[in-house]
Amino acid sequence: MSQHIAVIGAGPGGYAAAFYAADLGMQVTLIDNEKNPGGVCLYRGCIPSKALLHVAKLLDESKHAAEWGIEFGAPKVDVDKLRAYKNRVVEKLTSGTGQVSKFRKVNYIQGWASIVDPKTIAVKKADGGDETVRVDAIILALGSLPTKIPSLSLDSPRVLDSTGALDLPEVPKSMLVVGGGYIGLELGSVYAALGTRVSVVEMTPGLLPGADRDLVKLLAQRVEKTFEKVMVATKVTAMKEARNGVEVTFEGEGAPASATYDYVLVSIGRRPNAKIAGLDKTKVKVDAKGFIETDAQRRTAEPTIFAIGDVAGEPMLAHKASHEARIAVEAIEGKKAVFEPAAIPAVVFTDPEIAWAGLTEAEAETQGLTVEVAKFPWGASGRAIAIDRVDGLTKLIIEPGTERILGVGIAGSGAGELIAEGVLAIEMGATAEDLKLSIHPHPTLTETLMESAEVFFGQATHVYKPKRK
Ligand code: FAD
Numbered sequence: 189m190s191q192h193i194a195v196i197g198a199g200p201g202g203y204a205a206a207f208y209a210a211d212l213g214m215q216v217t218l219i220d221n222e223k224n225p226g227g228v229c230l231y232r233g234c235i236p237s238k239a240l241l242h243v244a245k246l247l248d249e250s251k252h253a254a255e256w257g258i259e260f261g262a263p264k265v266d267v268d269k270l271r272a273y274k275n276r277v278v279e280k281l282t283s284g285t286g287q288v289s290k291f292r293k294v295n296y297i298q299g300w301a302s303i304v305d306p307k308t309i310a311v312k313k314a315d316g317g318d319e320t321v322r323v324d325a326i327i328l329a330l331g332s333l334p335t336k337i338p339s340l341s342l343d344s345p346r347v348l349d350s351t352g353a354l355d356l357p358e359v360p361k362s363m364l365v366v367g368g369g370y371i372g373l374e375l376g377s378v379y380a381a382l383g384t385r386v387s388v389v390e391m392t393p394g395l396l397p398g399a400d401r402d403l404v405k406l407l408a409q410r411v412e413k414t415f416e417k418v419m420v421a422t423k424v425t426a427m428k429e430a431r432n433g434v435e436v437t438f439e440g441e442g443a444p445a446s447a448t449y450d451y452v453l454v455s456i457g458r459r460p461n462a463k464i465a466g467l468d469k470t471k472v473k474v475d476a477k478g479f480i481e482t483d484a485q486r487r488t489a490e491p492t493i494f495a496i497g498d499v500a501g502e503p504m505l506a507h508k509a510s511h512e513a514r515i516a517v518e519a520i521e522g523k524k525a526v527f528e529p530a531a532i533p534a535v536v537f538t539d540p541e542i543a544w545a546g547l548t549e550a551e552a553e554t555q556g557l558t559v560e561v562a563k564f565p566w567g568a569s570g571r572a573i574a575i576d577r578v579d580g581l582t583k584l585i586i587e588p589g590t591e592r593i594l595g596v597g598i599a600g601s602g603a604g605e606l607i608a609e610g611v612l613a614i615e616m617g618a619t620a621e622d623l624k625l626s627i628h629p630h631p632t633l634t635e636t637l638m639e640s641a642e643v644f645f646g647q648a649t650h651v652y653k654p655k656r657k
Pocket of ligand 1: 196197198199200201202219220221222226227228229230232233234235237299300301302329330331332350371461464465496497498499504505506507509537
């Protein structure tokens with residue numbers, strides 16, 4: 189008889205697990221409080237933010253077009269229509285996941301689940317009913333929530349988290365983004381493109397802490413122009429409601445003592461959401477950071493319970509969640525699948541985009557690893573020049589001796605799409621020679637990957653950089 193599994197949480201981890209399990213012939217119950225599968229990513233994260241970033245890009249390009257001899261005049265922003273467009277995108281995708289869920293005969297229950305015992309779940313259904321589901325295994329895909337800290341938790345409609353900012357209450361005159369991570373920079377870029385004077389404050393000495401500085405520099409240069417103020421190594425010490433907005437007090441060199449903004453977007457990170465009722469009735473362990481502990485198959489200390497996605501550890505990214513989903517399902521099926529990717533790509537969908545996969549230069553330095561780095565500046569790319577986007581850089585992190593590609597970093601327009609080739613190269617154990625010998629279409633930005641491999645050998649067609657003897 190086929191196994192029956194329950195998946196709690198229908199984000200890109202949960203729905204990917206449910207659909208794959210159904211494809212493998214399992215009986216599947218998927219539970220989430222939303223009408224359709226989608227989770228944070230589809231309803232309040234990846235997808236709505238990218239719909240708005242698409243519009244932001246158009247606005248930025250239309251402004252820039254004057255330099256090419258095309259003038260469009262000042263854009264008129266209809267915020268209600270823009271919000272409706274974003275909502276249509278979300279609706280289209282989530283109704284689609286709802287449909288494919290039905291096609292696969294997944295038993296989707298809209299409601300809130302709790303654990304009764306390691307093989308039983310109770311659901312408080314959205315329609316008011318109760319249901320108990322008895323299964324062979326449970327996958328917890330509970331996701332994450334925005335981090336809150338008391339000093340930045342002002343109960344005011346002018347203080348937003350990412351969900352509130354995506355709801356586009358209006359196009360404010362001014363906004364402070366607290367946190368220079370990817371979510372804050374992406375949403376800050378949207379508001380800046382719409383015409384808001386955006387400032388960002390980051391506690392560490394630079395934007396996007398953790399990412400390679402040479403990549404971040406290209407974004408920082410752009411942000412310095414499009415945002416009103418970038419304050420790094422600066423802390424927000426207090427926030428209070430003022431007559432015309434929110435008054436924020438800062439501590440840091442170069443920052444004002446205080447300033448007032450129409451809105452404040454607090455995006456200081458996300459925390460795992462391991463708080464499901466009844467978890468204490470199982471052997472599942474939660475670590476000091478709040479992540480559910482799992483083994484390489486994503487099995488928790490309770491043999492019938494698995495955990496995947498944001499609740500199961502960093503990086504908190506949708507594609508990592510979906511990949512873990514397949515591992516957990518195969519483990520339930522009895523296969524020897526393990527989660528051991530060589531590269532999990534990370535993309536910051538700002539303009540320029542920043543993307544990396546595998547080992548970063550910063551990580552190599554921290555780990556004391558000797559690596560060779562080959563960089564190709566986009567100023568030498570025909571395609572980048574043709575589209576007037578020379579603000580880019582492609583680099584390879586290479587293992588000396590074997591010449592294996594350990595990491596790829598890209599900053600530039602469309603870096604998020606380009607990085608996929610880097611992931612494949614790393615996963616396939618490709619060498620710099622492999623990348624150099626693979627014919628890339630011309631003129632494309634993908635050539636920057638091939639040419640950075642050529643730089644490694646001191647033979648790049650468009651860059652004169654002889655190999656040091
Ligand atoms: P989630 O998507 O968080 O879904 C978990 C679901 O479980 C939720 O619907 C929740 O309500 C439900 N749930 C929790 N407890 C219960 C319960 N007891 N009963 C029933 N349901 C429950 N990632 C990327 O890779 N690329 C991006 O571009 C990107 N952009 C982002 C932009 C923003 C603004 C935000 C906030 C996040 C972004 N992320 C992005 C992160 C991405 O959204 C997460 O990594 C991803 O959603 C994690 O998937 P998940 O399956 O672990 O859980």
